[in-house]
Each structure stands twice: as structure tokens, then as C-alpha cells.
Amino acid sequence: TQLLEQSPQFLSIQEGENLTVYCNSSSVFSSLQWYRQEPGEGPVLLVTVVTGGEVKKLKRLTFQFGDARKDSSLHITAAQPGDTGLYLCAGAQWGLSGGSQGNLIFGKGTKLSVKP
Amino acid sequence: DSGVTQTPKHLITATGQRVTLRCSPRSGDLSVYWYQQSLDQGLQFLIHYYNGEERAKGNILERFSAQQFPDLHSELNLSSLELGDSALYFCASSASSFRGTLYNEQFFGPGTRLTVL
Numbered sequence: 001t002q003l004l005e006q007s008p009q010f011l012s013i014q015e016g017e018n019l020t021v022y023c024n025s026s027s028v029f030s031s032l033q034w035y036r037q038e039p040g041e042g043p044v045l046l047v048t049v050v051t052g053g054e055v056k057k058l059k060r061l062t063f064q065f066g067d068a069r070k071d072s073s074l075h076i077t078a079a080q081p082g083d084t085g086l087y088l089c090a091g092a093q094w095g096l097s098g099g100s101q102g103n104l105i106f107g108k109g110t111k112l113s114v115k116p
Numbered sequence: 117d118s119g120v121t122q123t124p125k126h127l128i129t130a131t132g133q134r135v136t137l138r139c140s141p142r143s144g145d146l147s148v149y150w151y152q153q154s155l156d157q158g159l160q161f162l163i164h165y166y167n168g169e170e171r172a173k174g175n176i177l178e179r180f181s182a183q184q185f186p187d188l189h190s191e192l193n194l195s196s197l198e199l200g201d202s203a204l205y206f207c208a209s210s211a212s213s214f215r216g217t218l219y220n221e222q223f224f225g226p227g228t229r230l231t232v233l
Contacts, residue, residue, distance in 0.1 A: 031220050042118065042206050042224035043159070088159065092220035102172050103149060104222060106159040 003027050004091055006107035013079055014115055021074045021110045023089035030092050032065055032072045033104065037086040079114045086111050119143065120209050120225035128231045134195040137228045141188055141209030147171075148190040149222060150182055153204040165190055197232045204229050 005024045013019055023032070031050040035043035047056050049065035049072065056063045060083075062075040072089055090104040119142035129135055141148050150162040161174035165184035176182075179197075184190040194201060208222040 033221065035224075040227075040229070042120070042208075042226050044118070045221060045223060048221050090159075102147065102164045102166070102220070103161040103174055104159075104220060105161070106151075108158040 003105050004089055004107035006087075006089060006110050008110060009108070010111050010113075012113040012115065015080055016078055017114075019076050019079055019112070021076075021087055021112070023072045023074075023107055025070050025091065027091070027093065028069045029105075030069075032069075032092070033090045034063055034072070034074055035088040035090060037088060037109070039086075043088055076112075079112075081114045081116050084112055084114050118223040118225065120207060120223055122205075122207050122225035122228050124228060125226065126229050126231075128233065129197060130233055131197055131199060133197050133232075134193065135197065135230065137192040137194070137205055137207075137230075139190045139192070139207030139209075139225055141190070141207075142211075142223055145209035145211050145223075146188065147210045147222075148184055148188070149208040149210075150176075150190070150192050151206045151208065151224075153206060153227075154202075159206070162192070194230070199232050202230055202232045 003025050007022045033048045034046045036046055037043040047063045052067045052069045054065045060077045064073045086109045088106055088109045090106045121140045123138045127135055146167045148165045151159050153159045162176040163182045164172040168184050179195050182192045204227045206224050206227045208224045210222045
């Protein structure tokens with residue numbers, strides 16, 4: 001069972017367009033991370049959100065954590081070819097001590113292609 | 117550069133063989149995680165070590181084992197290899213053991229691509 005569903009699975013757009021990627025679950029997470037991965041390389045951490053309803057901005061990227069801490073979205077404004085890559089969301093579940101459990105649960109990713 | 121190093125970058129071997137993948141965490145990080153990434157399953161958590169002790173196991177096969185040494189580097193041992201074990205194997209590190217904290221930021225190495233022929 002995939003605990004984190006990402007959509008869309010593939011996205012091909014023109015430079016300058018806006019896009020939103022979604023990450024949904026029926027489970028509650030203590031925190032959620034977004035990573036970007038290039039082919040043959042390791043995922044690179046973009047942002048961590050921990051509070052329900054939290055919004056974080058990283059230049060043209062806006063990340064939102066759902067109020068119920070079950071979902072998240074990534075919005076990119078005026079996409080550029082350099083934004084091309086695999087975007088992964090990853091959730092940390094609550095541990096018995098009340099903090100985060102160590103391992104992350106990953107979605108399968110959204111493969112974004114931005115054409116010049 | 118995340119500061120996490122993994123060797124080797126590529127590994128090609130035959131079915132039934134045994135291999136060892138190595139990971140050095142970021143300076144000061146005590147936690148090491150191993151993940152497997154395949155095309156159909158995505159990134160799957162295998163095992164977590166904190167300061168030399170095993171903390172959690174995920175979908176790790178009995179043919180696979182890991183350890184973390186006193187200098188904090190970690191090794192993932194894969195034995196009796198099968199074609200289906202071909203995948204990218206990533207190591208990630210973080211500073212915290214996560215007890216009492218909500219943050220769970222992990223930094224990934226460049227990975228080892230294992231091909232089993």
C-alpha cells in the first residue's frame with residue numbers, strides 16, 4: 001500500500017508556465033519534506049513543513065502543508081528548464097515518544113519536464 | 117554536495133554473489149538510513165542506525181544486512197543476489213535520533229547503482 005500518493009505522475013510544460021504538484025495521504029504525518037532528484041543522483045532536500053496549514057516559499061517554489069497534516073502541495077511559478085527533475089514528497093510518521101519516527105515514507109514522485 | 121559519500125558509484129555482479137555498499141555520513145551526523153530505489157517501487161526504506169545501534173527496519177530482506185561502525189560509517193551487505201535486487205541504493209544521514217523532535221531532515225548521498233546480471 002502506497003501511503004503517499006503523488007499527482008500528476010508526469011508533467012511536461014513550457015517555460016514560463018505555472019504548475020502544482022500534489023501529495024496526498026490518508027495518514028497523518030509529523031512532518032513532510034519535498035525533495036528534487038536528478039537522474040542518477042541522490043534526492044536533494046528542498047523544504048520541510050511541520051505545522052498544519054504552514055506555507056513556505058523558496059524563490060519561485062511555494063510549499064503548503066494541509067491543515068490536517070495529511071497532504072501537501074508544491075506550486076512552481078514561471079517554471080524554467082532548470083526546474084526539470086523528479087519531485088518527491090516524503091512524510092515522517094509519529095513515533096511512540098511523540099516526535100518523528102526516523103524513516104521517511106516516500107511518494108513515487110512527479111517527473112517534471114520544462115521545455116524552453 | 118550533501119556531504120554524504122557512497123562507494124562504489126556503480127556495481128555490476130552476477131546472481132548469487134555478495135556485495136558490500138559503503139556510506140560515510142555528513143560530519144557530525146549520528147543517524148544513517150539506507151533506501152532502495154527501483155523504477156516500480158520508488159524509494160523504499162530499508163534500515164536505520166543511530167550511533168552504532170539499529171533503530172528501525174523497513175522492508176529489508178533477510179539476505180540483506182547492515183551495520184554502523186564506531187567512526188559512524190555504515191555498510192549495507194547484500195547476499196545471494198537476485199536479478200530483482202538491481203536498483204539504486206541510497207544512504208542518507210541526519211543529526212537527530214528524532215525523539216522529541218518534529219523535524220526529520222535527511223541528506224542523501226549520490227547512491228550506488230547495483231546491476232545484477
